[in-house]
Amino acid sequence: MPPTDIGPPDYKTMLHPVIKSNYGKWRYHEILKPGVLKHVAESGEAIYTVRAGSPRLLSTDRIREICDIADKYCDGYLRFTSRNNIEFLLDDPRKIDSLIDELETKNYPIGGTGHSISNVVHTQGWVHCHTPATDASGPVKAVMDELYDYFTEMKLPAHVRIALACCLNMCGAVHCSDIAILGIHRTVPKPDNSLVPNLCEIPTTVASCPTGAVRGDMKNKTVIVDEDKCMYCGNCYTVCPAMPIADPSNDGISIWVGGKVSNARSAPMFSKLVIPYLPNNPPRWPEVVQAVKNIVEVYAANARKHERLGEWIERVGWERFFTLTGIPFTDKHIDDFDMAIETFRTSAQFKWR
């Protein structure tokens, strides 16, 4: 029997020798150009990083190609970032340009540093999830094709972090992103009363609902969903495959903006709803791409240097945000959940537009 509970491979065995000998003794860093970092240690030694974008969904052949490149230029040392970028680590600055040449020849975008749009953190979508309201990889690909130059250049006022979750369970936790693309269901799960009795345990299905929206119908050995209580998490479908939640003509995407995680300047913030619904329009989700692009461009044209999207909106006000972006304001934008009243305006101070 192979051992259990051994934990991950020891990261110390994966560290570049320059990193190992300067561990914890870094002095400063510079962004030499988009996608290229130089970290200098107190010893004077430096480690160079070349950051490349990735679709995150990688074939083993592609990983081997990445390994070949890392072997050729980086003595086999690389890492991945929390936003799915690949970082090639090298100690010889003379190799940087040829590494970049080879990466660009093989269509790896170089960038994601500084005031850029880095890679999009995302979930599984139709590729592997069972409760998605949209695909993940497809919208990400379509959005990044359009925003490509923002990845490879550093021309924005500050970082813009985009994330996508394919339903509100948010296994990608997009709720503190500059721009969050969130798949939403708009209709409740539909129990198939001919299948539920055979496929599902009624008490377990009832108990699976976090909001108490699923009731047992013991006479017909099935369940009933309360449309007023359901918030479309799909937990019931997970334990009872006879009550699918997906609804192709109503599922779609919502857009949220102004979140941040970093403590720099302002405190971390949640993203707020700005577009309640856009249709799923595969393969390229043009409405979503256009909406994200519009927000990025309006932000880029109006924000001050170092101002994150949410900080800019807090300064100019949401009235101004909706005016400048041309996004219609609806009753969906006004919160009606738990702490809703905290978001209502309690002063006579506001802008006309």
Next chain:
Amino acid sequence: MKDDLKERIVELFRQKSKGEKHFFYIRDVVKWLPDEDRRMVQDAVKELLDEEILKYWSTGSTTYLVLAEHYPKE
């Protein structure tokens, strides 16, 4: 001591599984045995899982416990 606890847990699972419900949270099991220490109950459940008398069933986010004989077929 532990064997006795394990037997009681299995017996409780059999009783509670008589109806339509076969999936339980660890929290349910702890509540069935209010006089027992939570960690003792958990350890006994872990042994029963190792012995495959109980089985885990997971939604990916939430984990349930189920008697092996009631584990759903693929």
Next chain:
Amino acid sequence: MANNSETPLLDQLEEGRWPSFVKEIKQAAQKKPMAEDLLRQLELSYKEKIGHWKHGGIVGVKGYGGGVIGRYSDRPDLFPNVQAFHTLRVNHPTGWFYKTDALRTLCDIWDKHGSGLTNLHGSTGDAILLGTTTEHLQPCFDDLSNAGFDLGGSGSALRTPSACVGPGRCEWACIDSLDICNSLTLEFQDEIHRPMFPYKFKIKISACANDCVAAIARADLTVIGTWKGNIRIDQKEVAAYADSGLDIQKEVCNLCPTHCMTWNGKELKIYDEDCTRCMHCINLMPKALRQGEEKGATILIGAKAPIVEGALLSWVIVPFMKMEPPYEELKDLIIKIQDWWSENARSRERLGELIKRMSMRKFLRAVGLPPVPQMIKAPRTNPYVFFWPEEINRPEGKEEK
């Protein structure tokens, strides 16, 4: 020319400049019928605008209660090779550092047992091996384990802890995020692999307040590196930044949230007692400004995504904790927190939701932490104040009922 492709919609996602996931699936499909059926099923999803996966409930390998996510096609009649298509979460080396031989080993194992498709990395931090059959789960785990890899967490368990790059490559690291993460991961193997919690529990560690792993937004237990003492200023380097075009007044001083700095064109002054260590000035002038010398961490708890009661950001519970191996103080605190949560939570109630329901006051007392002003933005504004029984004066001789 007619398009004879079986996947005309997905083919359109091979175009464009950003790397294409469709190309990756097609690449794997050259060797793996499983990947080919994944592609065909995905095309159907694109056509019908609907997913085609069912959940399974399978947890994977002998002795473990997680690390595998069960998936089954809801159209096995059309796509028999993905009838079962389970994911393995493989615990990544801390900080996502790799030597190529380790990655090649993963690839070899995955070509032998699965679809040849992966996520590097999943949202959980784990290396995701995307898609294999039920029969291959145990042999795949066996090969992984023999090669030094282990599975990550899923279900009602401690999830794979993750950490920023920290001292591996960052001058802003106030704590050894990598070592802390690795040490906690090894300490809590049982909690990761054998789910016994009310629900999921996540630990993330960022070595400074820039929080590159989103610990404050995504982790039930958040560790963020910070410091005490004065920011160390190298005035020569400040001047060099000014000479190189940085507008120190406008970009540094004016954007400081506490306005605790002044710049007269020659000298930068910081009134450190007002500084809240947000990192902005240090971010802009890493050569000139260094954090104070006494390093440690702020511990926060409770963050989560919306399900069920809405999203939460983590709350400060320990303003400053020294972080030295073997991190006994942190580990003891984690055990106390998890015990209190396990004793009191309803099923599927996250730690933050439990505190919201039962009160921070009770939580702090239970885990033995003193209340301090750093925990709050402002004191309460409502008069519904509860006192502990021992704080109430009672007539002599009368015991509390």
